[in-house]
Amino acid sequence: MSRLLIFIALMVSFSIQSLAQHRVQGKVESAQKPLEFVTIYIPELQKGTTTDENGQFVLLNIPAGKWNLEVSLLGYRKVSKTLVVPLASQDLVFVLENLDSSLDEVVVSGTLQEVSKTNSPVPVEVYKSGFFKANPTPSIFESLQNVNGVRPQVNCNVCNTGDIHINGLEGPYTMVLIDGMPIVSGLSTVYGLTGIPQSLIDRIEVVKGPASTLYGSEAVGGLINIITKRSELAPVVGSDVMVSSWGEVNADLGFKSSLGKKVQSLTGLNVFWYDRPIDNNQDGFTDVTLQKRVSLFQKLEFDRPGAKAFSLAGRYMYEDRWGGEMNWTPAFRGGDEVYGESIFTFRWELFGNYELPRVKNVNFQFSANGHHQNSVYGETFFVADQKIGFGQLTYRKEAGINNLLLGAAYRYTYYDDNTVATGGDGRQNNPSVIHLPGVFVQNELNLSPKSTVLAGVRYDYNSIHGSVVSPRLNYKLSSLDKTTILRISAGNGFRVANVFTEDHAALTGAREVVFEEELDPERSWNGNVNLVKKIYSSKGNYYSLDGTVFYTHFTNRIVPDYETNPNQIIYANLDGKAVSKGVSLNFDAALQSGLNFMAGATLMDVSLDEDGEKVRQLLTERFSGVWNIGYHIHALHLQIDYTGNVYSPMRLPLLGDLDDRPEYSPWFSIQNIQVSKKLGNWELYGGIKNLLNFTPPANSIARSFDPFDKGVEFDESGQVIPTPGNPNALTFDPTYVFAPNQGIRGFLGVRFTIQ
Structure with a gap:
């Protein structure tokens, strides 16, 4: 009799726990910034919500069990996670990857002022450091070989020195800057793009076409700004x-x-x-x-x-x-x-x-x-x-x-x-x-x-x-x-x-x-x-x-x-x-x-x-x-x-x-x-x-x-x-x-x- 009572008690306890409703909450961000209007959805339960202006979300009345949680926002890579409810930890944190990494990238080369790439009246191409990791090279000079319209040109078969061509114009027509300063010019057009530690480079901005209005001489064919x-x-x-x-x-x-x-x-x-x-x-x-x-x-x-x-x-x-x-x-x-x-x-x-x-x-x-x-x-x-x-x-x-x-x-x-x-x-x-x-x-x-x-x-x-x-x-x-x-x-x-x-x-x-x-x-x-x-x-x-x-x-x-x-x-x-x-x-x-x-x-x-x-x-x-x-x-x-x-x-x-x-x-x-x-x-x-x-x-x-x-x-x-x-x-x-x-x-x- 005692064993039967224990069994009934366990079944009742399990049923009560299964019917208990739990709270799931967390935060969604990208590039260390909170994301608003992100969709949080559990398909099996047909329950969902969206994040607020601080990237926070709360899902109420979630029964105990194992559920699939989907986190999605237009323009970002969807994230799916298997949840075991109740949660072992109180808050969840999701980091979404922007499918267009340059969407709100801040650029300075086109106007000498910080502005998002989308809002810049001057077309600026932005290449983050991760772009160059797809084909790692010992120098920025070689790294630029995968940028459209930009070609590293070797000028000598013996010493292998070279320059950067933009839209067919030779190296002297390209101004190279570091953090917006005209560092690489004259003598260093040949050697200035080597020896910059790539581990410290955040991005490279490329402007094609004259930029002499802001940068003066040499910015005739375009400029390359190493940030x-x-x-x-x-x-x-x-x-x-x-x-x-x-x-x-x-x-x-x-x-x-x-x-x-x-x-x-x-x-x-x-x-x-x-x-x-x-x-x-x-x-x-x-x-x-x-x-x-x-x-x-x-x-x-x-x-x-x-x-x-x-x-x-x-x-x-x-x-x-x-x-x-x-x-x-x-x-x-x-x-x-x-x-x-x-x-x-x-x-x-x-x-x-x-x-x-x-x-x-x-x-x-x-x-x-x-x-x-x-x-x-x-x-x-x-x-x-x-x-x-x-x-x-x-x-x-x-x-x-x-x-x-x-x-x-x-x-x-x-x-x-x-x-x-x-x-x-x-x-x-x-x-x-x-x-x-x-x-x-x-x-x-x-x-x-x-x-x-x-x-x-x-x-x-x-x-x-x-x-x-x-x-x-x-x-x-x-x-x-x-x-x-x-x-x-x-x-x-x-x-x-x-x-x-x-x-x-x-x-x-x-x-x-x-x-x-x-x-x-x-x-x-x-x-x-x-x-x-x-x-x-x-x-x-x-x-x-x-x-x-x-x-x-x-x-x-x-x-x-x-x-x-x-x-x-x-x-x-x-x-x-x-x-x-x-x-x-x-x-x-x-x-x-x-x-x-x-x-x-x-x-x-x-x-x-x-x-x-x-x-x-x-x-x-x-x-x-x-x-x-x-x-x-x-x-x-x-x-x-x-x-x-x-x-x-x-x-x-x-x-x-x-x-x-x-x-x-x-x-x-x-x-x-x-x-x-x-x-x-x-x-x-x-x-x-x-x-x-x-x-x-x-x-x-x-x-x-x-x-x-x-x-x-x-x-x-x-x-x-x-x-x-x-x-x-x-x-x-x-x-x-x-x-x-x-x-x-x-x-x-x-x-x-x-x-």
């Missing part, structure tokens, strides 16, 4: 070590700390080491330069009354690189026995931002950098020093529908080298000193919730070339839900050129540099139309189309002439016009299944027109495409990424009519695959680069067997004479280059992060 992490959002410790089957080692280390109660510190270290000569194409020269690079980055952010901004950052970089004949050693540096190109680079940078006290919206930004380069190219010594100081004061005022920005800037540039560029009267150097004061005004007029007009103008006075005026006009029209955005832009850009700091071809090989005239500043007019369409499907998937039509017209374009005399590079202002025009399209898709797809294509025509003759620009493709396909297996915490690019033929610099090398490069594609897995604070990754094993032809370096032209004969005018030993009238020349020489290789890496 470092804010200390409060940076991980406590972040490290990344990667090795390749070629023997390359790249290590990043970043950490944050506090110096007292009011100073936050962010420190980064990058080390790259490659010391293994390889000659797979059997031309007698290293396929890839050997490099030893160390870079140290330090950023301080100060807590001031009234939350006034004050940050100070600095970077120091040292690099030793060489390429050349396989038997080259430092003992041959600068001699004529064994050819080598050896470059020592010492570089420091200091930059910051200070918001003035006692007045509103007045900021002072400043930067300074020094660059010393000690290099030899065969027998040619090139030793140069460059120092740049920059200061900019801005004032922002909002008045009704107007958002006014006023600014005054000053830039000081000192440059000295051992070439004819600063040769003076022949007895002593005459360093170049340029003072560039300027003022600018910009007004953003919000005509309605859907339309905005941005107008601006800048006046600069160059101490050598005189006055320069740069206007611009932008118009943005969007739908009320901001899923359709039209932007129309027009602007003017200018650039003062320094051939020896910008064009490595002027130094390498045996060519003589010739200036036909005093070079005048280049000017350009640009117009582009940008249309963005975002689509959110009923199944919660996200799609985006971003198309642009662009046109840039140059006057006074400075064009190196490699073809008139194969033994010379002749520089002069173009007596005519140069045009860069085309169309680009980006397509993004983020599916609830975990599949992400990004693809882009650019079709363009970059040409020079002089005396009625139109010629395609050298080393510029007509078509380029990029893609990034990623699939995340949530159950395994496994990510698979397949990235790549493809380029159409480019016109290459030949050494004369008898040069038997192809005038155009072939179609080529560089493709990579990577698998990564997270294990708590650790992440392991590995894969294969250059899956198709594409490399340029082995004869890319002309007469690699005679780098000092000892077997070349010249006539009285300096032209090469065909001889039995040199029937094609060639000289040693490593500028016939359109792609890296590095073939297929494996890589393996590990990341460690403490948030």
Whole structure:
């Protein structure tokens, strides 16, 4: 009887517990911000609710049991969780991933003011640090190969230096900034994108088209702004070590700390080491330069009354690189026995931002950098020093529908080298000193919730070339839900050129540099139309189309002439016009299944027109495409990424009519695959680069067997004479280059992060 009573009591207790009603509550957020109107739903019970303005939700009268809870919001990846009610803990916390990670991304490059990417009247492309992890590289220079319309161009087969092309325009037309400061310019266009610790990079902003109204000289083709992490959002410790089957080692280390109660510190270290000569194409020269690079980055952010901004950052970089004949050693540096190109680079940078006290919206930004380069190219010594100081004061005022920005800037540039560029009267150097004061005004007029007009103008006075005026006009029209955005832009850009700091071809090989005239500043007019369409499907998937039509017209374009005399590079202002025009399209898709797809294509025509003759620009493709396909297996915490690019033929610099090398490069594609897995604070990754094993032809370096032209004969005018030993009238020349020489290789890496 007693056993029966106990059994009945247990059954009654279980029934009562099953019928008991429980409370389920929690919070939903994304990027550490609460999300409103998120749907919380239990399908089996047909019960649901939504989050409030604080991201909080409460579900009442939930019976005990095991239930499936779905958390969803349009534009975010759905999260499902199995709940055991009653809950073991009181509150649930859900973090949703934004399918369009750039939807409300704050950008500064287009207007010099913080604004969401969606609201910016200037089209700005934003690439978060996670984008570059799909194809990890030792430097930002290489990382940009997966950005549509942006191409890292290797300019020399021997030392592998390069620059960044935007929409077919060479590196000197692209301004590179760090935290909005013009740090990378002049000498450092070749080396400035290496050695920045990628563990400290928050995002990279890309603006295509002239930005001289806000940034002055050099921002003719566009700008790349590298934004470092804010200390409060940076991980406590972040490290990344990667090795390749070629023997390359790249290590990043970043950490944050506090110096007292009011100073936050962010420190980064990058080390790259490659010391293994390889000659797979059997031309007698290293396929890839050997490099030893160390870079140290330090950023301080100060807590001031009234939350006034004050940050100070600095970077120091040292690099030793060489390429050349396989038997080259430092003992041959600068001699004529064994050819080598050896470059020592010492570089420091200091930059910051200070918001003035006692007045509103007045900021002072400043930067300074020094660059010393000690290099030899065969027998040619090139030793140069460059120092740049920059200061900019801005004032922002909002008045009704107007958002006014006023600014005054000053830039000081000192440059000295051992070439004819600063040769003076022949007895002593005459360093170049340029003072560039300027003022600018910009007004953003919000005509309605859907339309905005941005107008601006800048006046600069160059101490050598005189006055320069740069206007611009932008118009943005969007739908009320901001899923359709039209932007129309027009602007003017200018650039003062320094051939020896910008064009490595002027130094390498045996060519003589010739200036036909005093070079005048280049000017350009640009117009582009940008249309963005975002689509959110009923199944919660996200799609985006971003198309642009662009046109840039140059006057006074400075064009190196490699073809008139194969033994010379002749520089002069173009007596005519140069045009860069085309169309680009980006397509993004983020599916609830975990599949992400990004693809882009650019079709363009970059040409020079002089005396009625139109010629395609050298080393510029007509078509380029990029893609990034990623699939995340949530159950395994496994990510698979397949990235790549493809380029159409480019016109290459030949050494004369008898040069038997192809005038155009072939179609080529560089493709990579990577698998990564997270294990708590650790992440392991590995894969294969250059899956198709594409490399340029082995004869890319002309007469690699005679780098000092000892077997070349010249006539009285300096032209090469065909001889039995040199029937094609060639000289040693490593500028016939359109792609890296590095073939297929494996890589393996590990990341460690403490948030």
